[in-house]
Amino acid sequence: MSNSTATVYFVTGASRGIGLGFAKQLVERPNAVVFAGVRNPAALNKHFPHPPSNFHVVQCDVTSDDSVSAAVEVVSRTAGRVDVLINNAAIENGLDIRDTSVDSFRSVLETNVVGVHRTTRAFMPLVLKSSVKKVINMSSNFGSIALNDRSICGAYNTSKAALNMLTVQYKNEYAKEGVVFVPMHPGDVIPRSRGTLIFRYLQT
């Protein structure tokens, strides 16, 4: 594949929600090569019945070292670099913090924080081969300590605050290599009062 002038994107959690939204819009761009990381590749079939040649579905479970390593291998073989890494995969347990078991808390942080570290760390060699070098960590205003005056989705909010700090650590360490790390709030796609309810669908 000739993609020296293309922009290579890797998006995690691309089977629904914002990740799917990225996949759908990026694939429409001229000169984009899009890798959609999903736990279950079959989940994307209905959204892309006739996948264009610049679209690649990659099995990528951010909670698994083996799965992430295999995804890196596929992207390395196919494109040789990642220009823009979008760490979007996340879960939510739909619970107040007082009702959140330790196991559930751990599970949310495993995907939303550890998963981003796992994915970023594994993909950095491919990001460093790019001349673009952008890493977008999907955060949320729910992760803002300054703005958080109402506790719903306590584990999720905690995970996004931790993700913000993780992003800053990466940014500090990779500034001299020219990598642009940012946490990003997607906008108010979730009505605040219904946040818990709507988040539940993420947890399948």
Next chain:
Amino acid sequence: MNTDDTTISTAESVAGMMKVIDALKITDAGKYWTNEGTFLPW
């Protein structure tokens, strides 16, 4: 923060973020960006 339940569509959110991502420079690193190209307080 969203206090009035006003929401945007996923497509609108993503379109905004892609515009922000396209324009990111190294001096923009480590800021708490929004889909509208503004910043949030930590």
